[in-house]
Amino acid sequence: MSAELTRDDVAKVARLARLTLSDAELDLFTEQLRGILDHAEDIAALNLEGVEATAHPFGLTNVVRADEVRQSLSRDEVLAAAPDAREGRFAVPRILGEAP
Amino acid sequence: MALPDGWEMVIGLEVHTELKTATKLFCGCANMFGDEPNTNICPVCLGLPGALPVLNERAVELAMALGFALHCTVAPSTFHRKNYFYPDMPKDFQISQYDLPINSNGYLDLPDGSRVGIERAHLEEDTGKSTHLGGSGRLQGADRSLIDYNRSGVPLVEIVSAPDIRSAAQARAYAAELRGILIATGASDGRMEEGSMRMDANVSVRKSGAPYGTRCEIKNLNSLRSLVRAIEYEALRQVELLEDGGVVRQETRHWDENLGETSTLRVKEEAEDYRYFREPDLVDLAPSDEWQSRVRAALPPMPAERRTTLAAKLSDPTEQQLDAVTLAVDLDLDAYVLFAYAKGVEMPLALNRATNELAASEVGVVNLSPENFAETLLMEQRGELSATQAKTVLSDILANGGEPKAVAAAKGFEQLSEDSLVATVTGLIEAHADEWGRYRDGDDKLAQFFIGQVMKATKGQANGKAVIEILVQRRAGS
C-alpha cells in the first residue's frame, strides 16, 4: 500500500498540516515516509478483524469535575506571549474563509 | 409560501445551543457572555502547551436532561478531536463527539401533531470570537482580525434533526418547540440574539415522492424569522434552478438578512478531512443507571405536557384559547395561570391576563408573585375591580411591585360599598323612569344603559355584574 504513496500525497498532507515543503524536501519526505510505511506493512497486513481498538491502556470512565468557577489568568498574562495583541485581543492577518 | 406544484422541501436542522453552566466544558473559567475580551481564560481554554481538559459534570447532566426530553437513547460515549486550522480555535482542533454521541435516536413532537426525528444531540466545545478590522467590519475585505477567546471552550450541545421537516413553518415550529425544551430543561437560556441558540438548515427540494435531492447547508440563521425567510428563499432558488434544467451543487451557503438572499460560502467538492480520532486526554463517558435516573427524576415537565395540562382546564377550548395556551407555555407563564386557577380564578380570565398583561411586561414577571396575580384576578372576579382597573393594577405591580389591595387603593380604585352602589342605582332608576319602565317590562338591553350611567356616576369604579344583580333584584321585587 505504501508503495503507492506519491509525491502528490505528500504535498497534500503538507497542505493539511500547514507546512511548506521545498521540492527537495518533498522528494526526501516521500522516500522516507515510504520507508516508514513499508515497515508498518507488518501491521497493516495483519487480520485483526474483531479485535477491539484500545485508545487508552486503562479503562477509566466518567472522570468529571464539579461545575465551580476557578481563578482565570489575568488578561496581561493571557496576552503576554501574543505575537500581536490589540484592544485586549489577539491580532492576526486577514482570515480568508469562514470556519468549516 | 408554497413551492410550485409538485415540489416538496426537505429540511433538517442543526441547532447549536450553549449550555447554561457556571464554567466552561473543560476548565473552571466562567461561562459568561459579554465580559471584557480575554478575561475568562486559563491555560486549558487558551490551548497552552501542556494544559489538559477535564469534563464539566454539570454539562454532562444538562446534555443528558436534553437527551431525555428529546426521547433519545442516552448511551456510553466518547470524545474525538476534529482537526482543522482556524484562528478562533486555540488548539486547532475541536473536542467534539463523533461516532458515539451521548444522545441519539430521539424525536420531538410539535404542537401541530407532527413528529421530527432527532438523529443525535452531542457535546462539544465552542470556539472563540473574531472581530474584523478594515473593510466593512465583515470577514470579507478585512485587513486584520482580532480574537477574543472568552467563548472558547463554552459547552455546546449540537442537536441534529432528521430530514423530516417539510416546510419553513414546520421548521419554525420545530425551532420554537426545541427552544422551549432547552429553557424547560435548564440547558440553555435560548437567547438567540446572544448566540446561545444558533441554527444551520440543510435544505433540499424534490418532486413529491422522489428520492432526496442535493442539499445545501445554510449558515447564519440567528432568529426564527431568518430561519423561515432563508428556507423559503433557498427552496425556491433550488426549484427554479432545477426547473431551468440546472443542478444543485452541494455547498455551504450564507444567509444575508439584509439582502434576503443566500449566497455560496464554500463548495463541498472535496470533503473536509478532519482526521477525527479519539481525544486521548479524555476518558470514556458512561453515565451509570443511577446517575441517569437522578437526572431523569429531576426533569421538569416539558412544554407539550404543560400545554396539555393547561388545555385540560378549559372546557371546549376555542382555537384562540389554544393559541393562548401555547403562548403561555412559550412565555413560561403557565405556572401563573395554574396557580390562579387553583385559587379559584376562571381559566379563560387567567389565560387572558397572562398572555396579555403579563406577556407585555418589559421587565418580565419578577415583581409579580403568582399569589398577587391570583389575588388581583380574584378581586376582578368578585367585582371589586373592573376589568380596566384589574389590568391597571397588574401593569403597575409588574412595573413597580406591591400588593394588589394596596395598589388598588393607591390608584383610588376603592371598591364602592354595596350600600352606596344600591343608593346610586336607586337614584338613577328614579331619574330615568322611562328607561326603568321598559327594562322592568322585559327589555334587557336597557341593563347596559343603566350600567353606563352607573359607571359615569362612579367614574368607572363600579362593577358591571354587581349593577346587573341589583337591577335584577329590583325588577323581581317590584
Add this chain to the structure above:
Amino acid sequence: MTSAISIAREVASGATSAEAQLEKSLEAIAARNDELNVFLYLDEEGARAQARAVDEKVRAGEPVGPLAGVPIALKDNLCQRGVPTTCSSRILEGWRPPYSATVVERVLAAGAVAVGKTNLDEFAMGSSTETSAFGPTRNPLDPSRVPGGSSGGSAAAVAAQMTTISLGSDTGGSIRQPAALCGLVGMKPTYGLVSRYGLIAFSSSLDQIGPFAANVADAALLLEVIAGHDPKDSTSLPEPSPSLLAHVNDGVAGKRVGVVRELIEGADDEVVAAVNAAVAVLRDAGAEIVELSIPETRLGLSAYYLLAPAEASSNLARFDGVRYGLRVDAEDVTAMNEATRTLGFGAEVKRRIMLGTYALSAGYYDAYYGQALKVRTQMIHAFREAYQKVDFLIGATTPSVAFKFGEKSDNPMAMYLSDVFTIPTNLAGEAAVSVPFGHGASGLPIGVQLLGPGRSEAMLFAGARVLEVAEGR
C-alpha cells in the same frame, strides 16, 4: 556522589544547606555545560530563592520536604511558571508559561531546587538529542557519543553530576534509553501514575513523566514525590502516590522473572551478555527464571510509529503563530500559519507531523491508525498473559551502548530501531525501569530493563536494587 536521600537528610538536619548544594550544582554546570550543552536555560535566580526558602524553613525549625535542598533538572518540555520552556524548538523560543506542571509544583513543594531546563530532541521526537533546535547534548561519559534521547539533557545533567536527580518524559523509551546510555536509573511509570498536566504533549496516550537518578533509592523517592492522582489530568489514576522507597530492599526472593526472547534478540553481544549476567544475579537472589516469548512485541515499533505521530500531528497543530511563540508574518492567516510552522519546526518534527497526518487522513485511517490501536490491544493482552505466568520481565533497554553522533541521524528508521525494546511498555501503558548493569568493551554502561504490569513500580525498583547491589553500588 552524594545521594538525594542523604542531601535531603543533611539539609533538614542543618549539616549542609540547600544554598551550598545549589552552589555545587552551579559549579558543576559552569564547568561542563558549554562542552556538553545540557541546560538550555539556567534559572539561577529562581533556584537561589528556592534554596534560601528551604534553608530559612530549616532555621525556623519548620518541617521540610523529602527532597529538601536537592538540586533537580527539568526536561524542557515541562512547564514552569515564568521560566522559558522551549521543547528545544524554535517555534516556542522565548515562551514563558504562565503556569507550572503538576510535577514541577510537587518537586518544589517537596523542597527540591529547580536549577534549570534541559535539552531534548525537538518536542521529544528522537533518541539522541540530535533533533534539538539548539544543538545536541553530549554524553558526559564520552562526549563523542550521544546521551540518548529524547530526555538526553536530563540524563546528562545527572551523569555529569550537575544535579542529583532530574525529570524526563518517556513516550517510547525517552527516559530508559538515555538512562541506559548514561549509566543511570530511569523509570517509565505506569500510564496515569504521574500527572501529565503541564507536560507539553508529544503523544498523549503514551507520554509519562518519570525520574532519573544515579541510584535506585533516589529514583524511587523522586517518583514517590511526583506520583499520585491529579484532578487536572483526566487520565490520572485515582489512587494516591504508592509507597516505593520503603520497598526498595524487598529483594526478589520467590519472584518469577520472565526472560523475554524478543526483548534481547538483535542486541549487541555485550548487551546480551549483560542481560544474561543480570538474570543470573536475580536467580542467585532467589528468583525463579522462566524463558518467555512475546511475539506481539515485534509489532510495537510499527504501531508506535503510526500512533505517536498521529497524536503528535494534532497536539502540535496549536503552534500556529496566533497566541504564543514564533510568528512569521504573511498576507493572510493561513499563509502566516504555514510560514511560521515551516520555519519553526525542524525536519524530524515535520516528518512525524506528516506521517501522523497521513495516518489519520481519510482513506488511510483504518489501514494505519485504526490497525495500530488494535495491535495495542493485542500487546496489552500478550503482556497480561505473560504476567499470569511471571511477576516481572527482563530484557535489554537498548540494542547497544551509546552511539556516536551522526551514526543514525541520516536514517530515521535506524534511529527508530533504537527504541525497539522500550516501545512495547508505552503501548501497553505499563511500567519499566532501566538500571545500569555491566559495561561494554568501550567502557560505556549497559542498561538492563525490568518490565512489570501496571502499578508494579515498587517490585521493579526492588529488582533493580538487587542488580545495583550485585555491582557493589
